[in-house]
Amino acid sequence: MVKLTVEDLDLGGKRVFVRADLNVPLAEGRVGDDTRLQAIVPTLQHCLKAGAAVVLASHLGRPKGKPDPNYSLAPVARRLEEVLGQAVPLASDCVGEAVEARARQLEPGQILLLENLRFHPEEEANDAAFAQALARLADCYVNDAFGAAHRAHASIEAITRYLSPAAAGLLMQRELEALGRILERPERPLVAILGGAKVSDKLALVENLLERVEALVIGGGMAFTFLAALGHGVGRSLVEPERIELARGVLVKAGQRGVRVVLPVDMVVAESPESGEGRVVAVREIPVHLMGLDIGPLTLARFGEAVRGARTVVWNGPMGVFERPPFAAGTLGLARALAASAAFSVVGGGDTAAAVHQAGVAEKIGYISTAGGAFLEFLEGRALPGVQALTDRP
Numbered sequence: 001m002v003k004l005t006v007e008d009l010d011l012g013g014k015r016v017f018v019r020a021d022l023n024v025p026l027a028e029g030r031v032g033d034d035t036r037l038q039a040i041v042p043t044l045q046h047c048l049k050a051g052a053a054v055v056l057a058s059h060l061g062r063p064k065g066k067p068d069p070n071y072s073l074a075p076v077a078r079r080l081e082e083v084l085g086q087a088v089p090l091a092s093d094c095v096g097e098a099v100e101a102r103a104r105q106l107e108p109g110q111i112l113l114l115e116n117l118r119f120h121p122e123e124e125a126n127d128a129a130f131a132q133a134l135a136r137l138a139d140c141y142v143n144d145a146f147g148a149a150h151r152a153h154a155s156i157e158a159i160t161r162y163l164s165p166a167a168a169g170l171l172m173q174r175e176l177e178a179l180g181r182i183l184e185r186p187e188r189p190l191v192a193i194l195g196g197a198k199v200s201d202k203l204a205l206v207e208n209l210l211e212r213v214e215a216l217v218i219g220g221g222m223a224f225t226f227l228a229a230l231g232h233g234v235g236r237s238l239v240e241p242e243r244i245e246l247a248r249g250v251l252v253k254a255g256q257r258g259v260r261v262v263l264p265v266d267m268v269v270a271e272s273p274e275s276g277e278g279r280v281v282a283v284r285e286i287p288v289h290l291m292g293l294d295i296g297p298l299t300l301a302r303f304g305e306a307v308r309g310a311r312t313v314v315w316n317g318p319m320g321v322f323e324r325p326p327f328a329a330g331t332l333g334l335a336r337a338l339a340a341s342a343a344f345s346v347v348g349g350g351d352t353a354a355a356v357h358q359a360g361v362a363e364k365i366g367y368i369s370t371a372g373g374a375f376l377e378f379l380e381g382r383a384l385p386g387v388q389a390l391t392d393r394p
Contacts, residue, residue: 001168001173001176001177001393002392002393003167003168003176003387003390003391003392003393004165004166004167004168004390004391004392004393005167005168005169005170005172005173006043006046006047006142006144006167006168006169006170006173007046007170008165008167008393009050009140009142009165009167011047011050011051011052011140012050012051012052012108013051013052013108014051014052014053014138014139014140015052015053015054015055015103015106015137015138015139015140016047016052016053016054016055016138016139016140016141016142017055017057017134017135017137017138017140017141017142017159017163018040018043018044018047018054018055018056018057018142018144018169019057019058019141019142019143019144019145019148019155019156019159020036020040020043020056020057020058020144020145020169021036021040021058021144021145021146021147021148021370021371022036022037022040022056022058022060022073022076023036023058023059023060023061023147023148024036024037024060024076026060026075029075030075030078030079031075031076031078031079034079034083035353035370036147036370037076037079037080037083038083039171039370040144040169040171041083041084042170042171043142043144043169043170043171044056044084044111045084046170047142048108048109048111051108051109052108053106053107053108053109053110053111053112054106054110054111054112055103055106055112055114055137055138056088056111056112056113056114057094057113057114057117057134057155058073058076058114058116058117058145059116059117059118059123059148059153059155060072060073060076060116060118061116061118062118063116063118063119065118065119065120065121065123065124066119066121067115067116067119068119071116071118071119072090072115072116073090073113073114073115073116074090076113077089077090077113080111080113084111086111087110087111088111088113089102089111089112089113090113090114090115091112091113091114091115092115093114093115093119094114094115094116094117094119094120094134095120095130095133095134096133099114099137100136100137103137103138114137117153117154117155122154123153123154123155124151124153124154125154126152126153126154126157126158127154127158128154128158128161130154130158131154131155131158131159131161131162132162134154134155134159134163135159135162135163138163139163140163140164140165140166140167141159141160141163141164141165141166141167142166142167142168142169143156143166143167143168143169143172143386143389143390144168144169144170144171144172145172145386146171146172146175146176146369146370146371146374146386147370147371147372147373147374148374148386149172149371149374149384149385149386149387150373150374150377150378150382150384150385150386151385151386152385152386156385156386156389157385157386157388157389160389160390160391164391165391166389166390166391167390167391168387168390171370172387174367175369175370175371176387178346178366178367178369179346179369179375179378179379181312181344181346182312182314182346182379183212183378183379183381186212186311186312186344187311187312187344188214188311188312189213189214189215189309189310189311189312190212190213190214190310190311190312190313190314191213191214191215191216191217191306191307191309191310191312191313191314191343192209192213192215192216192217192313192314192315193217193219193303193307193313193314193315193316193317193334193338194206194209194216194217194218194219194220194222194315194316194317195218195219195220195221195222195223195315195316195317195318195319195320195331195352196220196221196222196316196317196318196349196351197220197221197222197238198221198222198238198240199222199225199226199240199243199246199247200240200243201222201376202222202316202317202376203243203246203250204380204382205316205376205379205380206250207250207380208379208380208381209379210250210253210254210257210259211257213259214259214260214310215259215260215261215262215306215309215310216254216259216260216261216262217262217303217306217307218261218262218263219264219295219299219303219317219318219319219320219330219334220317220318220319220320221237221238222317223263223264223292223295224237224238224239224292225239225240225243225244225247226247226250226251226261226263227263227264227283228241228244228247229244229245229247229248229251230248230251230263232283232284232286233284233286233288234283234286234292235269235286235287235288235289235290235291235292236288236289236290236291237267237269237286237291237292238291260306262302262303262306263283264283264292264295264296264299265282265283265296265298265299265302266280266281266282266283266295266296266297266298266299267280267281267283267286267292267293267294267295267296267299268280268292268293268294268295268296268320268326268327268329268330269281269286269287269290269291269292269293270290270291270293270326270327271289271290271291272291273293273321273324273327274324275293275326276326277326278293278294278326278327280296280297281296292320293320293321293324293326293327294319294320294321294322294326294327294328294329294330294331295319295320295330295334296330297329299330300319300329300330300333300334300337303319303334303337304333304334304337307334307337307338307341307343308337308341310341310343311342311343311344312343312344312345313338313341313343313344313345313346314345314346314347314348314379315334315338315345315346315347315348315352316347316348316349316352316375316376316379317349317351317352318331318351318352318355319331319334322351322355322358328358331355331359332355332358332359335355335356335358335359335361336359336361338356338361338365339356339359339361339364339365340364343366344366345365345366345367346365346366346367346368346369347365347367347368347369348368348369348371348372348375348376348379349369349371349372349375349376350372353368353369353370356368374386
């Protein structure tokens with residue numbers, strides 16, 4: 001780590017501003033999935049045990065820069081109280097004199113959760129005055145929201161100009177170390193598995209990975225644009241016609257660099273994702289009226305072989321519409337193949353992480369990232385504002 005971490009800070013008697021990613025799904029006024037809340041617990045416990053008071057901040061959803069009760073962090077506060085076993089009061093706002101007064105009254109070992117940062121448009125605008133108002137609430141800053149580190153927002157970037165030192169939380173530290181291990185010092189062979197819907201979402205990632213990997217495994221909806229680039233008919237499968245030439249260029253470049261590109265050889269096809277069942281066909285035989293919704297068994301075996309031969313694997317994006325049981329076998333089978341391999345594995349993105357948990361193999365994956373966009377941008381080789389803003393370690 002070239003940046004300060006929370007373990008480097010003297011927190012005794014201090015108020016620490018902890019920026020977390022508590023952007024969790026809500027259902028009927030309750031937290032639907034508390035994975036992100038559980039992920040912040042080690043940093044909160046470290047701060048509290050060190051004698052600090054914690055001012056905790058996050059965004060939730062997209063309330064369009066104004067207060068909206070549907071996006072209040074009240075359900076998060078209630079669930080955090082259950083997880084931590086202590087009171088987590090919710091402030092009525094995230095800035096202002098009343099909030100500053102409540103922050104000043106905090107005793108060591110106490111937590112105050114601020115209301116949704118995005119109730120103010122200045123948050124996403126990275127507004128300096130808003131950042132200063134947030135900075136007045138604490139004595140030092142800790143960012144444990146890697147999932148939002150690719151956003152230059154006031155509570156992530158601008159606040160560090162007025163509140164220092166600015167350190168990485170324990171979750172942020174683990175994320176950076178796991179992803180850094182892939183980009184900077186991977187044990188080889190390094191294999192990247194990419195899935196999901198669109199090639200356009202991952203072109204920059206593919207370009208960067210071609211410089212680093214020994215093999216690139218491509219499934220999911222994005223595979224059809226590559227299959228179309230090879231001249232295959234893909235029926236009604238998802239294809240980005242305007243990206244076919246770029247996909248063809250990726251295949252040429254991979255060949256020039258000696259990177260093996262592994263594509264599907266068979267698919268599970270049906271009329272739509274809502275279909276009750278699918279059937280397996282070779283990629284050369286996809287009927288014109290059907291669409292590919294999962295990789296087939298031969299492809300799963302092929303992808304599994306690529307994983308077994310790797311020492312490091314990074315995976316982002318499902319192999320099909322795994323939320324639907326008829327089209328889940330490829331994604332879940334790949335998760336189990338990855339768990340059974342000897343490779344150090346890193347999985348990122350909400351859907352991919354969910355698939356690993358659904359397959360029952362989460363504890364056998366080297367690292368599961370909580371991030372989506374930040375995970376991809378880091379692997380693309382882009383600088384993340386939330387990381388750059390942290391204080392350099394002496």
